[in-house]
Amino acid sequence: MQRFINNPDDIVDETVRGFVRAHAGRVRLDPGNARVVVAREAPVKGKVGIVTGGGSGHEPAFIGYTGRAMVDAVAVGELFSSPTAKSFHDAIRAADGGAGVAVLYGNYAGDNMNVKMAARMAARQGITVATVVANDDVCSAPLTEREKRRGVAGEIFMWKIGGAKAAAGASLDEVIATAQRAIDNCRSVGVGLGPCTLPAAGKPNFEIRAGTMEVGIGHHGEPGTRVEPLTSANAVADDMVALVLADHALPGGTEVAVLVSGLGATPVNELYVLYDRMADRIEAAGLKIHRGFVGNYFTSLEMVGATLTVMALDAELKALLDAPTDVPGL
Amino acid sequence: MGAGMTRLKNAGAADILWEVADVIVANKAYLSELDGKIGDGDHGFNMAKGFGRAKERIDEASGTLDSAMRTLSDILMSEIGGSMGPLYGMMFSDMADALDGAAEIDAAAFGRMIRAGLEGVQAIGSARVGDKTLLDTLVPAVETYEAALAEGNDWPQALSRMKAAAEAGRDSTLDMVAKMGRSSRLGERSRGVLDAGATSCCLILTALADGIGRRIVG
Numbered sequence: 001m002q003r004f005i006n007n008p009d010d011i012v013d014e015t016v017r018g019f020v021r022a023h024a025g026r027v028r029l030d031p032g033n034a035r036v037v038v039a040r041e042a043p044v045k046g047k048v049g050i051v052t053g054g055g056s057g058h059e060p061a062f063i064g065y066t067g068r069a070m071v072d073a074v075a076v077g078e079l080f081s082s083p084t085a086k087s088f089h090d091a092i093r094a095a096d097g098g099a100g101v102a103v104l105y106g107n108y109a110g111d112n113m114n115v116k117m118a119a120r121m122a123a124r125q126g127i128t129v130a131t132v133v134a135n136d137d138v139c140s141a142p143l144t145e146r147e148k149r150r151g152v153a154g155e156i157f158m159w160k161i162g163g164a165k166a167a168a169g170a171s172l173d174e175v176i177a178t179a180q181r182a183i184d185n186c187r188s189v190g191v192g193l194g195p196c197t198l199p200a201a202g203k204p205n206f207e208i209r210a211g212t213m214e215v216g217i218g219h220h221g222e223p224g225t226r227v228e229p230l231t232s233a234n235a236v237a238d239d240m241v242a243l244v245l246a247d248h249a250l251p252g253g254t255e256v257a258v259l260v261s262g263l264g265a266t267p268v269n270e271l272y273v274l275y276d277r278m279a280d281r282i283e284a285a286g287l288k289i290h291r292g293f294v295g296n297y298f299t300s301l302e303m304v305g306a307t308l309t310v311m312a313l314d315a316e317l318k319a320l321l322d323a324p325t326d327v328p329g330l
Numbered sequence: 331m332g333a334g335m336t337r338l339k340n341a342g343a344a345d346i347l348w349e350v351a352d353v354i355v356a357n358k359a360y361l362s363e364l365d366g367k368i369g370d371g372d373h374g375f376n377m378a379k380g381f382g383r384a385k386e387r388i389d390e391a392s393g394t395l396d397s398a399m400r401t402l403s404d405i406l407m408s409e410i411g412g413s414m415g416p417l418y419g420m421m422f423s424d425m426a427d428a429l430d431g432a433a434e435i436d437a438a439a440f441g442r443m444i445r446a447g448l449e450g451v452q453a454i455g456s457a458r459v460g461d462k463t464l465l466d467t468l469v470p471a472v473e474t475y476e477a478a479l480a481e482g483n484d485w486p487q488a489l490s491r492m493k494a495a496a497e498a499g500r501d502s503t504l505d506m507v508a509k510m511g512r513s514s515r516l517g518e519r520s521r522g523v524l525d526a527g528a529t530s531c532c533l534i535l536t537a538l539a540d541g542i543g544r545r546i547v548g
Contacts, residue, residue: 077411080370085416086408109511110413113454117407117416201362201371220370223516 001197001302008199012056016076019063023328026067033090035076035083037063042072042095048166048175049073049095051103052159053088054111055080057196058219061298064329065156070163071104071327075118079198079301080220082110088118092129100128100172104162104179106151107135130172132179134158136186136309138247139216139225152219153261153298153309154186157321160330164320178320185312187244191236192217192224194304196264215239219263219300219307233270237277240308245285248310252286255313257321259293263303268295274306282310290318297329336485336546337434344393346541347402351385353537354378354530365526368513373414373526380410380418396429413511414527416454417464418534424450437485440542441476444492444535448472461509462520464527471496471535485546489539500524500532 005011013034020029020037030036043049053075054062065071072095075083083091092101103119105111112133119129134151141148162179170178192214195204206221208214213236216224230236250256260275262268275294282289290313298307313321354361355378362374384402399422407419428446432439448468457463459470474495478488501524508520 078372078376081372081376081412082415084408084411085419087411109455110411110416112456113413113416114411116454117420198370198372200375201366205366205370223519 003199003302005199011199012076012078015056015059016063019059019328026326026328027063030073030090030094033087035087036090036094037066037074037076038091038094039066039068039070039072041068043097044072045097046099047097048099048170048172049092049097049101050159050163050166050175051075051088051091051095051101052105052155053077053083053091053115054106054108055082055220057198057301058299060296060329061156065159065327067325067327069167069323069325070330071159077110079200082108082114085114085117085121088114089121092118092122092127093125096122096127100130102162102166102172102175102179103129103131104155104158105131105133106155107133107147107149108151128172130176132158132162132176132183134183134186136183136188137218138187138189138243140218140222143247150218150222151183152188152190153259153307154183154188154311156259156297156329157186157257157309157311158183160325161317161320163325164323167323168320178316182311182317185317186309187248188307188309189215189240189243190217190219190224190263190305190307191215191240192221192263192303192305193230194265195221196301196303198301213305215243217305219298221300221303233273234277237274238281240274240306241278241281241285244308244310245282248312250285250287250312253288254286255288255290255318256282257291257293257311257313258282258289259297259309259311261295261297261307261309262299263305263307264296264299265302265304266306271295271306274308278308291321337436338542338546340394340396340429340432340435341392343395343435343545344388344398346395346538346545347388347398348385349541350534350537351381351402353533354381355385357530357533361526361530364524364529367523368508368516368520369511369526372412373530376410376412376414377530380406380415383409394429394431395435396426396431399423399426399429414530417451417527420450420454421447421468435542437479437488440485441479441488444472444475455510457510460506462503462506462513462525462528463510464525464531466503466506466525467496467499467528467531467535470499486543489543493536493539496532496535500528503528
């Protein structure tokens, strides 16, 4: 595959610079740390700050969700590698408006450690930090060990809802409780059809044989739970919906938000093909789709494949999901 | 000469960390190759980047070992990230705190230093021995060193036993199934490959022991 690359070592800095220039009306670079992207208006005095962060290569995540009523500051890591504790700390400082900071991030070993250290550094400066760790990927561990599950595209709903709650003037405890409820109500699954390559490594870091698909694949190519022959889009959609709903056990009539994201190299029209069938299946299960999102929301470099996220809504989550926001990624 | 007699001047011992850095940089491709088999293959690149930068910034001529460790720790924590940045960052930061500018380092001080490093790693991570991580090297190395001193071995003997324990610990990861980090997603498929973190930890401890051994014997 041919790619647009100068020096692989510069790709993250160039990505961030380009992003900030393209969306200068909504975001800026932290003056002291070129790996921290900050919402134009942050910090907002008296508002709970919302911070996230993660490795690069998932664009528009994580930086794309920076902006009004969503994420205030994002720590940016190397490709597929956690940001430093210092960058998380600088993001926390940039987001702090005096009402505490909620760090809403995904369950990965590096991020867990770096956020923990950053929270300690911030505490020494008198900033109150609380966290929610996303773990919506159903295939990464059994439901009984949900704390081991990875965070994937459900994080977008967590940021949207946590950000809207903070923008409405809620306290840190309220923001954390609401963001936690949002991610608890999310289930996601990924299917991979083709691998991705870290430019510095130069070759794919895993393999998917022609004619097969990997069900349950992670956002960095973590192995799925099974490898199967790739048949029709409808069969894949059915499989993904079944996996997500089996883990969810939602009562009939529940309203849901549905997000289908490409993993980087799948054409958007194929995502709509999947969505068409997924919506059928979700409705056939007695659920009511309040809103659908289809596009490249959370990618994995040039991986071929898609993820499905279903979030159960209640009246408050619905209102917060629908509240206005202004971020490049949504 | 008894265990308590041998000492090393802390001032000027920063160059021991240069030697550690050289070993890590020399093993960049090997560590990445190991990591590539069950992880994402960036361990060697990130370690070499962090330790290489530390070497550029450590003042060889007059620095103490703890100041050099602090420089290395700062770079790992503020410029490297990932999982190894905080783990080794905490290890070297707590090792530096244990030395805390002492004029001389002896066998007991070295023991306190590596014990503090181990506790630093355990404070930030959540792995245990047997999870196929750097702890599989670090825990037996520290425990063996402490036991060796308690049994009356002198410093070079204790360092030599620590090195052997670190190597055995590293090798023990070959037949383990990963429980932490990205390789844990592989389950049984992670068996049969050395853990990259356990391997780099063995390189670090061995280089530290060799650097100290050369200075206290020669």
